Amino acid sequence: MEGMYLIARIADQPVALPAASVGSVIEIDAIVPVPRVEAHVAGLFALRSRILTVIDSRVVLGLTPIERGPHMAAVVVTVDDHGYALLVDAVEDVVEASRPAPCPAILEGYWRAFAAGVVRRGEDAVLLLDLPAMIAGRLPQAA
């Protein structure tokens, strides 16, 4: 099954998200921090009248946080009626790619936990992210 995927970059690693799950791609200028929540929750952002919970994808993957600045790239998704903005290093493209296949490589730690497979963009294999797992920030249950 072919499909449309959003290609983004997290720490030099290209990642893919099903385009159908993505609401929009935005630039965030300021995040309101939320105390006493898990580390991967960067805070809140208001997109027009909608309040989104901002998630730092690098923190989810055990990496150093995304650099804060006036032009942070984020992917807006909706899970269970709640809106989230997933901070990434860059958003590249929306492409057509082949259906996801299991990861061929032996992934390291965090990547293994949050990848749902790979999709092929031309020659390259791009990791498909497990969106609900990324948002929860927790390592998903063993299948």
Add this chain to the structure above:
Amino acid sequence: MDDLLTDFISETRETLDAIAGEIVAWEADPTDRTRLDAIFRFVHTVKGSCGFLDLPRLQRLSHAAEDVLADLRSGNRTADAALVTAVLAVIDRIGELTDAIESGEPLSDEGEHGLIAALAANASAPSAPVQPVPQAALPTRSVSRSIRLPVELLDRMMASVSDMVLARNDLAQRLREIEPSGPLNAAFERLSHCVGDMREAITRSRMARIDTLFALLPRMVRDLASELGRKAVLEVDGGDVELDRELIEMIRDPLVHLVRNALDHGIELPEARRAAGKAETGLLRIVARQAGNQILIEVQDDGRGIDPDRVLQRAMAAGLVQAEQASGMSRARKLELVFLPGLSTAASVTSISGRGVGMDVVRANLERIGGTVDIESRIGHGVRLTLRVPLTLTIIPALTVSSAGSYFAIPRSVIEGIVRAGGCAARIERIGGALAVTLRGAHLPVLDLGRFMGLADEPAAPQLLVVLRTGAGDRFALAVDAVHDHQELVVKPASPLLMASGIYAGTTLPDNSRPMLLLDVAGIAAAAGVHTAVQIQEPAEEPEERAILLPSLLFRDLDGATRAVRLPLVERIYDVPVEGVVAAGGARLLAHKGRVSTLHAAGPLPTEGTIRVLRLSDGAAMLHYAIDEVIDIVDLEAALAPVPVAGPIAGVALHQDLPVEVLDAHWLFASAVRTDAEQARPLCLVADADDPWAREVLTPLLDMAGYRVSFASEAPEGRVAVIVASGETPAGVEAPVIRLRSGPERERPDDDSIYRYDRDGLLRALQARVAAGG
């Protein structure tokens, strides 16, 4: 049906709903001019419209009512109970006719002439009372009946208007930068104003105050109570909580059913209540409030309660519960059985509450909107049902505070007050490494918001304290840097990642367009480990017996009996020469070291030599008690077996399995003072002369505390120093009033009543009022 008629029907309906509360209030006080005017305006408007809409029956009814109300306004007639009932009957009829016009169903005009005749000045009590059709028979009407809209459309409107507000704010910012000319400014102001109006209107289209639901209750309770022969008063709180209209509609029927149940099965007939020692008038309390990410609606009555075992029996008899399940079933679980379909605990299913809607439907309706209903009950004391409705979209009046640069919103419903820290009004002290503040005699823990949130270290001294009270009754003070404005905020549910912290109730976007979190004060209290008191709204109980031991002096008295006195009262023990004792005016006095004081002796004094005395002091006065010899200092129970007669003995405690009489210091001091200055005792007027509690429990307490007691029904002898009342205060007496309430928990933050069993609180308040009065 043409537009004019539709408009008339909507408007008439709306006004009828709006004045429902006014009508009941007017009945309670027919001399209330404002209410009378409101009702007059209503019938006047109806009459006016009827003319050109050609509605002769409505016109006749409204015209007749208008005439009577005009007479009342001008003073040509006075309102008596019969007239009030007649007017209400006519207004009810107007409502029914309006419904009938809309539905197109014919409505018989039987009895209508009777209704109008009852308004006449010389109308005798109708032989067949014209009953207004009970609300139960009326078709349930929904608030949104005049127009239907898909909810998504409304949501789109809301989102667009919010965007418009943001764009307006953006424009305002840019205009400030260029310093606009007069006309440009004026044009922007106009646009801004329109945007604000629109925002409010759109928000109102989605939300409504829960008051729209509560407004129909007073009338319903009044009618039902009179129909069932009950006396009941309805107390409603939290009407300004706002809810999604959709949700309000869905809880309308369950709420109405619960109220009916409370009146039909809960609150007993007046004679039964009297026999049970309760006030004849039952209390029905309905309270709405926000808690965490839910709206709570409590329906509480002080009726006969539900017996969990009886419910279990009926459930088993109906085959809904098997014997194996029954054993080991907890009390709470048994009570929950009332929600099983097909179960009725009433001896007979009455036409009032047995019809159509059952407790199972109530629960199903709540669950359909993602809510729940819980039940608590104490046999003989009443039932409390708690409906929980999820906070999908609500408007909450909230206060904005900030600490360390971060802003948070606190729902106004949990705020008791704001005080500036320091000074004698709010003294801060450090206890065991934590901060506490003393406010009006109460010690409250202080939680620094910045530190709790990990935003800053604790400042040297807290500046502003927001005094909070959770739904459970825990009170504490939140130290913040600043308090900002007070807005009505649209609150939306926060994502699970935020809710996991346990301290947030939702997110909101205030006017400055910066997302803000609404704090869950109960969650914060739990996370910070704050527990000042856990109070459950329960009817007054007897003060619990505590297995506390108090150090007491054990002695042998002059008549050979072993007695004891609480050690703190004993100032000194010494011997005095018996010559110092004189009999005077029926009492014994002791002259010792230049001072004369009362001497109590339970037996004959020796005629020569010395006697051993205890010098007892209550801090102010002093007296002596003659004894034979001291035995020991022992710990005795604080709880005493009472003695039937007031006197020098307070009660009996057990020491090594032998009974020991314990001296009643209060009586001793009271009788000592009495001989000295009977008239100096302040006069306390107890307003509730008919209340057996006031006579049996309150009066002896006041008497022992040194007050003379007089009842409102008698003429007071002397100047009244203070009035103690649970209900109304007598007219014509100028004196400070102390209000008593029957429950331990205050109902509103500004309630200054005292719990009737708070002995210390009551005595302190009496002292303060009397001292202030001079």
